[in-house]
Amino acid sequence: MRGVVGVLALQGDFREHKEALRRLGVEAKEVRKPEHLLGLKALIVPGGESTTIGKLAREYGLEEAVRQRVEEGSLALFGTCAGAIWMAKEILGYPEQPRLGVLDVAVERNAFGRQVESFQEEVQVKGLGPFPGVFIRAPVFRRLGEGVEVLAELGGLPVLVRQGRLLASSFHPELTEDARLHRLFLELAGV
Numbered sequence: 001m002r003g004v005v006g007v008l009a010l011q012g013d014f015r016e017h018k019e020a021l022r023r024l025g026v027e028a029k030e031v032r033k034p035e036h037l038l039g040l041k042a043l044i045v046p047g048g049e050s051t052t053i054g055k056l057a058r059e060y061g062l063e064e065a066v067r068q069r070v071e072e073g074s075l076a077l078f079g080t081c082a083g084a085i086w087m088a089k090e091i092l093g094y095p096e097q098p099r100l101g102v103l104d105v106a107v108e109r110n111a112f113g114r115q116v117e118s119f120q121e122e123v124q125v126k127g128l129g130p131f132p133g134v135f136i137r138a139p140v141f142r143r144l145g146e147g148v149e150v151l152a153e154l155g156g157l158p159v160l161v162r163q164g165r166l167l168a169s170s171f172h173p174e175l176t177e178d179a180r181l182h183r184l185f186l187e188l189a190g191v
């Protein structure tokens, strides 16, 4: 067993992330309250509904607690889809949507249009190669800050980015059997 990784378990597909971690031999801890962050150095924020996750995280004091830990450099984050939206500094068209605001990007929700609700397409991930991209009402990253590195694009649009110990994807690696992105996160988090 390697270390322990937190999975924000307020709403969304946190069970699939727990399963991906289990396959890597990592213990997953559900995070629902600020005190659950104690001792953790890595947290995954799942896909789901970013407005709900944001609202609950604010209500339960997790927004403030996670922000503090990220800002002091003691917590690495991996957000997928809605999780990535929650991490962003800016959510285009939704200035009031509750968010963590630590990832220096503007995110566009449902960026592939409503007709294309969900699709699967292979993306080329820097350093990893082809990866099965499961996109469900997926966002894209726009206006990237200086410290943000693009690790994958789809149709010229960034869909996987990294900023230091923050990793964010438009797509859902937790809905595939491929655990390489979870492994990459564990490496950058030092778990």
Ligand SMILES: NC(=O)CC[C@H](N)C(=O)O
Pocket (backbone or CB within 6 Å): 046, 047, 048, 049, 050, 051, 080, 081, 082, 083, 085, 109, 110, 136, 137, 138, 139
């Ligand atoms: N699959 C997802 O996580 C969808 C995200 C959704 N479009 C949102 O804005 O929250």
